Amino acid sequence: MLKVNAQQVARKNAEDWRSFFSLIEEKKEGKLPKWFRPRPPGYWKDENGKYKLIFIIRNDRYEVNESERTIYLKDFKLSLRFKGKLKWCGKLGRLEIHYDDARKARYAHIPVEVESTVESRGSLRASVDLGIVNLATVYVEDGKWYIFKGGGxxxxxxxxxxxxxEVQKVLARHGQRRGRKLKLLYDKRRGFLKHALNSMVRKIMEELGQKGVSEVVIGYPREISRNHGNKLTVNFWNYSYVVKRFEEIGEELGIKIVRVNESYTSKSCSLCGEAHESGRIKRGLFRCPRMGKVINADLNGAINILHIPESLGSGSGGQLPVRDRGNGPKARPVVHLWTNGAGWVLLAPTSYEAMKMKAVNHEPMIRPKGTLAL
Incomplete structure (x- = not known):
């Protein structure tokens, strides 16, 4: 190993230790959950416990030729070809080459430092309510709202x-627990989910940026995996990753991201500002007992999330204060649906009243056995 490479390994190790000590300080200051315990850094291993092969190169010891798609390692006089293209132009950071044992391939990771000069185009505010049936419900102050369906x-x-x-059952019959095919499936599922969520966040932020939104408030369910996590909320949803992507794209587009605790937003009514334990009457609907009106439950949560920063320190005991809702939500939400071929596509406009009545009057369909329903 060359001296410059050894120095980079030591520097990366020192960064991990500094992160560990900073977590200890945050734990003492009460900024972390009570159940969270910082652990000292260990060996670089994957999820199966195997040691990870990482090759680290200092930023001045390699060159990237985008036209020829090669990375030239100066100390080794070695030229490596790569697939893909560079997304950012700026100061290149430390190069890390990781080996994927399942795909039998190597991946290069290069951080790029760029200057953010983008400024927001307006002063509107918006909010995002994350969920499962509706992956994201977005509400803008001007009354327009968006739904990203999670069914696909x-x-x-x-x-x-x-x-x-199925692969696990085959491995179990042979007395094995791990295999290359199993890891490839896990990687495909993880990659698909990241792609779908990334494209959703990108579409949301670009749409809000075009509307002149300068601040986005995101509801973050703290300790969800600790208190009421299940297969969907824990395995399917990685809230911290999604919120981080919102922050990264927001920095790119000049939009401020505010992360808030979404407690009480599903029980509180955005129409009257009071909390109602029995407000959720049907799947996806919230009824205000005080005003007798029905509203989409996710939209109700998104409106409440938007006004959380306004109610902080109000001494309301968790309830959101009565507020002026302005023009209110528009009658027709902008609905996006995921398709495996085209990604997120825009559905034909549907009136909100039609959506509401369909949800209220929905009854399960009983099909005769042996018939094919198209």
Whole structure:
């Protein structure tokens, strides 16, 4: 190993230790959950416990030729070809080459430092309520709202889950627990989910940026995996990753991201500002007992999330104060649906009243056995 490479390994190790000590300080200051315990850094291992092969190169000891798609390692006089293209232009950071044992391939990771000069185009505020049936419900102050349906993403996710279960059964019959095919399926499921969520966040932020939104408030369910996590909320949803992507794209587009605790937003009514334990009457609907009106439950949560920063320190005991809702939500939400071929596509506009009545009057369909329903 060359001296410059050894120095980079030592520097990366020192960064991990500094992160560990900073977590200890945050733990003492009460900024972390009570159940969270910082652990000292260990060996670089993957999820199966195998040691990870990482090759680290200092930023001045390599060159990237985008036209020829090569990375030249100066100390080794070695030229490596790569696939893909560079997304950012700026100061290149430390190069890390990781080996994927399942795919039998190597991946290069290069951080790029760029200057953010983008400024927001307006002064509107928006909020995002994350969920499962509706992956994201977005509400803007001008009354427009968006729904990103999660059925297509969840269906594909469950498909990979069934495939992994079948492979696990085959491995179990041979007395094995791990295999290359199993790891490839896990990687495909993880990659698909990241792609779907990344494209959703990108579409949301670009749409809000064009509307002149300068601040986005995101509801973050703290300790969800600790208190009421299940297969969907823990395995399917990685809230911290999604919120981080919102922050990264927001920095790119000049939009401020505010992360808030979404407690009481599902029980509180955005129409009257009071909390109602029995407000959720049907799947996806919230009824205000005081005003007798019905509103989409996710939209109700998104409106409440938008006004959380306004109610902080109000001494309301968790309830949101009565507020002026302005023009209110528009009658027709902008609905996006995930398709495996085209990604997120825009559905034909549907009136909100039609959606509400369909949800209220919905009854399960009883089909005769042996018939094919198209």
């Amino acid at each position: 993403v969840l269906s594909r996710y469950e498909y990979y889950g069934k495939r992994t279960s």
